[in-house]
Amino acid sequence: MTAPTGSPGLLKPALAAIQADIDASFDALLPLPGDPRDRLVQAMRYATIGGGKRLRPLLVTATAAMYGVDRQVAVRAGTALEAIHVYSLIHDDLPCMDNDDLRHGKPTVHKAFDDGTAVLAGDALHDFAFEILSDPAMSGDPFVRVELIRTLAVNSGTNGMAGGQMMDIVAETATFDLPTVTRLQQLKTGALLAAAVEMGAILGRLPPEGRTHLRGYARDIGLAFQIADDLLDAEGDEAAAGKALRKDAVAGKETFVSLLGVERAREQARILVDQAIAHLGSHGSEADLLRELARFIVERNH
Amino acid sequence: MTAPTGSPGLLKPALAAIQADIDASFDALLPLPGDPRDRLVQAMRYATIGGGKRLRPLLVTATAAMYGVDRQVAVRAGTALEAIHVYSLIHDDLPCMDNDDLRHGKPTVHKAFDDGTAVLAGDALHDFAFEILSDPAMSGDPFVRVELIRTLAVNSGTNGMAGGQMMDIVAETATFDLPTVTRLQQLKTGALLAAAVEMGAILGRLPPEGRTHLRGYARDIGLAFQIADDLLDAEGDEAAAGKALRKDAVAGKETFVSLLGVERAREQARILVDQAIAHLGSHGSEADLLRELARFIVERNH
Numbered sequence: 001m002t003a004p005t006g007s008p009g010l011l012k013p014a015l016a017a018i019q020a021d022i023d024a025s026f027d028a029l030l031p032l033p034g035d036p037r038d039r040l041v042q043a044m045r046y047a048t049i050g051g052g053k054r055l056r057p058l059l060v061t062a063t064a065a066m067y068g069v070d071r072q073v074a075v076r077a078g079t080a081l082e083a084i085h086v087y088s089l090i091h092d093d094l095p096c097m098d099n100d101d102l103r104h105g106k107p108t109v110h111k112a113f114d115d116g117t118a119v120l121a122g123d124a125l126h127d128f129a130f131e132i133l134s135d136p137a138m139s140g141d142p143f144v145r146v147e148l149i150r151t152l153a154v155n156s157g158t159n160g161m162a163g164g165q166m167m168d169i170v171a172e173t174a175t176f177d178l179p180t181v182t183r184l185q186q187l188k189t190g191a192l193l194a195a196a197v198e199m200g201a202i203l204g205r206l207p208p209e210g211r212t213h214l215r216g217y218a219r220d221i222g223l224a225f226q227i228a229d230d231l232l233d234a235e236g237d238e239a240a241a242g243k244a245l246r247k248d249a250v251a252g253k254e255t256f257v258s259l260l261g262v263e264r265a266r267e268q269a270r271i272l273v274d275q276a277i278a279h280l281g282s283h284g285s286e287a288d289l290l291r292e293l294a295r296f297i298v299e300r301n302h
Numbered sequence: 303m304t305a306p307t308g309s310p311g312l313l314k315p316a317l318a319a320i321q322a323d324i325d326a327s328f329d330a331l332l333p334l335p336g337d338p339r340d341r342l343v344q345a346m347r348y349a350t351i352g353g354g355k356r357l358r359p360l361l362v363t364a365t366a367a368m369y370g371v372d373r374q375v376a377v378r379a380g381t382a383l384e385a386i387h388v389y390s391l392i393h394d395d396l397p398c399m400d401n402d403d404l405r406h407g408k409p410t411v412h413k414a415f416d417d418g419t420a421v422l423a424g425d426a427l428h429d430f431a432f433e434i435l436s437d438p439a440m441s442g443d444p445f446v447r448v449e450l451i452r453t454l455a456v457n458s459g460t461n462g463m464a465g466g467q468m469m470d471i472v473a474e475t476a477t478f479d480l481p482t483v484t485r486l487q488q489l490k491t492g493a494l495l496a497a498a499v500e501m502g503a504i505l506g507r508l509p510p511e512g513r514t515h516l517r518g519y520a521r522d523i524g525l526a527f528q529i530a531d532d533l534l535d536a537e538g539d540e541a542a543a544g545k546a547l548r549k550d551a552v553a554g555k556e557t558f559v560s561l562l563g564v565e566r567a568r569e570q571a572r573i574l575v576d577q578a579i580a581h582l583g584s585h586g587s588e589a590d591l592l593r594e595l596a597r598f599i600v601e602r603n604h
């Protein structure tokens with residue numbers, strides 16, 4: 001193990017590799033059934049293949065790799081997690097939710113298909129995640145499978161992503177203070193990022209008491225990620241983002257930027273990234289990819 | 303063991319007991335968080351507590367009881383299954399799906415709350431099912447937990463309920479023949495009923511090769527159930543049903559009744575029930591509740 005000097009240049013190839021692997025994984029795991037359900041699977045494939053940065057799967061594989069986990073095993077778990085992320089985007093984009101027409105620079109699922117198909121494609125991807133995690137092909141050890149499932153279910157339900165989305169709807173008519181916005185974002189965005197790191201640790205057979213530093217890392221990058229998102233929403237370029245921006249301001253929702261101002265929000269994100277990297281202090285170069293990922297989260301332009 | 307003479311009178315108290323137990327289970331497992339997520343949990347409670355016949359949980363407990371499974375364990379698994387059933391009803395009732403205003407005689411979730419909350423409440427119930435099945439409180443054996451999860455995920459996704467719902471949407475613009483309508487209904491309705499019996503068998507530690515007769519029973523009552531539903535839709539009373547009827551005819555969808563006619567459909571349902579009961583021939587009186595349930599499925603008036 002060498003000292004954690006950081007090695008810029010790990011991230012770009014790692015992102016390219018995970019994007020290719022996740023695309024290939026969805027392609028292989030979502031074959032067309034060849035009957036009237038084809039429309040459903042076409043919508044699932046449209047939403048999952050060829051879009052997104054795949055940050056969550058990369059967090060799974062980068063964490064798992066620190067503990068010597070076989071890459072294809074980690075990619076499979078990352079595919080399940082990404083399926084949950086994508087299902088939430090499909091439902092979030094619906095007219096009765098955020099009503100977005102564009103996602104990753106192409107029409108949203110309900111625009112390319114129809115609202116009913118979008119609801120069902122989200123629902124079916126939701127099941128798909130638990131289907132592939134519960135498959136014996138995921139792990140020969142049922143305890144590993146059930147721990148992965150539990151981590152994902154808890155972090156996507158009422159006490160995770162869905163709870164955060166509900167708070168986000170309430171935010172349109174309520175005025176939230178900084179602690180409440182922080183809680184909202186920890187649930188809405190942070191929970192799945194935390195699940196990614198946790199799933200990598202589960203695959204790495206790290207006992208819960210050995211995961212404290214990774215949980216600290218995940219919590220800090222989760223919050224930094226959302227602050228960066230708010231900054232991009234306030235200042236970013238719609239073409240680069242591939243989606244509509246400045247919707248929070250229009251909807252009258254409080255964000256980190258509206259509550260802290262641009263400068264303090266940017267400073268807070270930087271502090272959180274430093275803190276996240278500090279959590280990895282016990283690791284050598286095997287954690288360099290996680291370190292680069294933390295920096296990327298606040299420096300990305302989309 | 304006595305001969306399977308049938309013992310009318312088991313079903314009514316069993317239905318009352320499972321309805322009370324499932325209500326109590328949702329009540330205990332869905333506490334209000336006491337923050338802006340309350341609205342989400344209120345919608346989940348509104349949809350799950352105090353409505354429905356609870357046929358699926360009863361199939362779980364009745365099957366599990368044949369193998370000496372503790373009732374509270376079976377009720378917990380039945381609660382997860384019912385959560386999946388209820389989430390599918392919430393999404394199915396949405397304006398972009400079936401657009402129903404009434405369910406179990408009260409306003410549907412999107413009517414009582416709003417469309418966005420209904421989407422999220424369905425999504426959160428979907429997670430809730432996997433949360434409670436993956437909890438160590440479900441079973442000390444991770445293999446039992448993961449088998450329950452796998453059974454539920456496979457039967458609710460593309461190759462189960464969601465696949466059937468997609469076929470149902472396609473049915474509005476296509477003309478399906480009897481084999482295709484049968485396949486549609488096996489997925490849309492039959493899959494979750496099959497999952498109920500399978501989950502009871504998993505809890506009973508019955509090896510897969512010992513479940514063949516139960517799978518035959520489940521397949522036959524699943525189809526009989528849907529034929530009975532089509533008959534009720536064609537001939538039933540909206541007040542007793544607590545929901546809108548004759549929507550299939552209006553939407554131009556083929557059903558067992560439109561394809562077979564009322565008399566042949568009724569005859570087919572009777573044959574299927576007899577067949578279902580014949581699958582239980584190796585059992586004594588411990589299977590009487592499953593036998594009564596099979597008969598009830600075609601004789602119910604809502």
